[in-house]
Amino acid sequence: MSLDWITPADRLSALPPYVFARLDELKARAREQGLDLIDLGMGNPDGPTPQPVVDAAIAALQNPANHGYPPFEGTASFRRAITDWYGRRYGVELDPDGEALPLLGSKEGLTHLAIAYVNPGDLVLVPSPSYPAHFRGPLIAGGRIHSIILKPEQDWLIDLGSIPDSVAEQAKILYFNYPSNPTAATAPREFFQDIVKFARKHEILLVHDLCYAELAFDGFHPTSLLEIPGAKEIGVEFHTLSKTYNMAGWRVGFVVGNRHVIQGLRTLKTNLDYGIFAALQSAAETALQLPDVYLHEVQARYRTRRDFLIDGLAKLGWTVPKTRATMYLWVPCPPGVGSTDFALSVLQQTGVVVTPGNAFGAGGEGYVRVSLIAECDRLQDALQRFHQANIRYQPEAVIS
Ligand SMILES: Cc1ncc(COP(=O)(O)O)c(C=O)c1O
Structure with a gap:
C-alpha cells in the first residue's frame, strides 16, 4: 500500500537539505567506484578516548546500580564534576543543582533549547556561517532567522553595530560560537x-556554544561567556x-548558566528522553578530572597538523591564516568557483573530502572547511593528490 497520503510535518519541509547527509551519499558513491577517500569533511575526532575514561566506563558498566533509568537531570556527581571543572577552568561558581544540565551531546541541547524557547514567528539572530544546529533548531521550532553575515575583513567576528535596532528589539535569542566552527x-x-x-540592552537570550573550549594553541585561552559579569542573567553556554576527549560517539555534553533557561530546557527534555546512560556519566566525570597532560596531547596533535597543512597549502598558492583554536582550516575557494562546485571537484578528482562552506549558511559561500582529522602522512597524500590534479589557489587571472 502506498503511503503517499501521509506527509511529514511542515517543519521538516522548511529545513534546507543537510549537506553532511548529502556528502555521505557522495562519499558512498565514490567508495563504490574504488576511490581511496581521505575524509577531511566531518568534525569527527580520529583519536581514541583516553584509557582512564574507557576504564571508568567498563567499571561503571559492571555496576547494576547504573543499569536502570538515569535521573532526568543527570547524576548528582556528574553535575558536581561539571561545576567543579568550570570553577577550575574559568573561576566561575555554578550551582550543580540548577545551573548545570547534562545533555545527550551539545547538538541535542542546542536544538532542543530552540524548541523550548522559540515560538512560531519569533526572531532568532544567527551568524552566517555557523554550526547548522544554531539555525536548524530555531527553524524546526518555526522561528524566523535573521542571519548576521560574517566577513573576513572583520576576522569573522559578529559586527554588533551592523544589527539594526529594529531587528535587535524584536530578537529573542542570539546563538554564537567562538572559537568558531567553521x-x-x-x-x-x-x-x-x-x-x-x-x-542586556535589547533583552536577548545569549546562547554561546563553547564546543572548542580546550582545542586552543600557542597559549590562547578561549573565553567563557559566563566569565563576563552579568552574563549569567541573560545567557547559557553549551x-x-x-x-x-575524543568522545564524539559517547554523546555527552552539558549546558551551564541561567537557571530559569536551564529549567525550561529540562522540562522539555523530561518529556523527550531519559538522559545519558549513568555508566557513561560516570566515565564523563573521569574525563573532566583528567590531568592536563591529556589536553596537551590533543592540542599538540591538532597544532602539528595545522602547521603541516597550512605549509603544504601555501606551496599550492593558498594563504591560510594560522588558527589559534579548533580542528579546522577555513580555506578560500579559487576565485569565481562556488563552494559546492569546488568541494565536489576536489572529491571527484582526488578523493579528498572537504565541506562546502555554504553548508554553514550563505555567509560560508566561497570557502571550504578542512578538518584536521588525519595524521600528517595522510595530509601529505592529500596535498600530493592536489598537486597532481593541479588543484591550487590561482590568484586573479592575469589579463595580458
Ligand atoms: C560548534 C559545534 N557545536 C556543537 C557540536 C556538536 O557536538 P556534540 O558532539 O556535543 O553534539 C559541534 C560538532 O561538530 C560543533 O562544531
Whole structure:
C-alpha cells in the first residue's frame, strides 16, 4: 500500500537539505567506484578516548546500580564534576543543582533549547556561517532567522553595530560560537563584554556554544561567556566532551548558566528522553578530572597538523591564516568557483573530502572547511593528490 497520503510535518519541509547527509551519499558513491577517500569533511575526532575514561566506563558498566533509568537531570556527581571543572577552568561558581544540565551531546541541547524557547514567528539572530544546529533548531521550532553575515575583513567576528535596532528589539535569542566552527575564528574578551552589553540592552537570550573550549594553541585561552559579569542573567553556554576527549560517539555534553533557561530546557527534555546512560556519566566525570597532560596531547596533535597543512597549502598558492583554536582550516575557494562546485571537484578528482562552506549558511559561500582529522602522512597524500590534479589557489587571472 502506498503511503503517499501521509506527509511529514511542515517543519521538516522548511529545513534546507543537510549537506553532511548529502556528502555521505557522495562519499558512498565514490567508495563504490574504488576511490581511496581521505575524509577531511566531518568534525569527527580520529583519536581514541583516553584509557582512564574507557576504564571508568567498563567499571561503571559492571555496576547494576547504573543499569536502570538515569535521573532526568543527570547524576548528582556528574553535575558536581561539571561545576567543579568550570570553577577550575574559568573561576566561575555554578550551582550543580540548577545551573548545570547534562545533555545527550551539545547538538541535542542546542536544538532542543530552540524548541523550548522559540515560538512560531519569533526572531532568532544567527551568524552566517555557523554550526547548522544554531539555525536548524530555531527553524524546526518555526522561528524566523535573521542571519548576521560574517566577513573576513572583520576576522569573522559578529559586527554588533551592523544589527539594526529594529531587528535587535524584536530578537529573542542570539546563538554564537567562538572559537568558531567553521571559520576557526576566535573572539577577544572585549567582544564577549560587548555582546553581553548588547544582549542586556535589547533583552536577548545569549546562547554561546563553547564546543572548542580546550582545542586552543600557542597559549590562547578561549573565553567563557559566563566569565563576563552579568552574563549569567541573560545567557547559557553549551559544552561537549566530543572534541576535547575524543568522545564524539559517547554523546555527552552539558549546558551551564541561567537557571530559569536551564529549567525550561529540562522540562522539555523530561518529556523527550531519559538522559545519558549513568555508566557513561560516570566515565564523563573521569574525563573532566583528567590531568592536563591529556589536553596537551590533543592540542599538540591538532597544532602539528595545522602547521603541516597550512605549509603544504601555501606551496599550492593558498594563504591560510594560522588558527589559534579548533580542528579546522577555513580555506578560500579559487576565485569565481562556488563552494559546492569546488568541494565536489576536489572529491571527484582526488578523493579528498572537504565541506562546502555554504553548508554553514550563505555567509560560508566561497570557502571550504578542512578538518584536521588525519595524521600528517595522510595530509601529505592529500596535498600530493592536489598537486597532481593541479588543484591550487590561482590568484586573479592575469589579463595580458
Ligand atoms: C560548534 C559545534 N557545536 C556543537 C557540536 C556538536 O557536538 P556534540 O558532539 O556535543 O553534539 C559541534 C560538532 O561538530 C560543533 O562544531
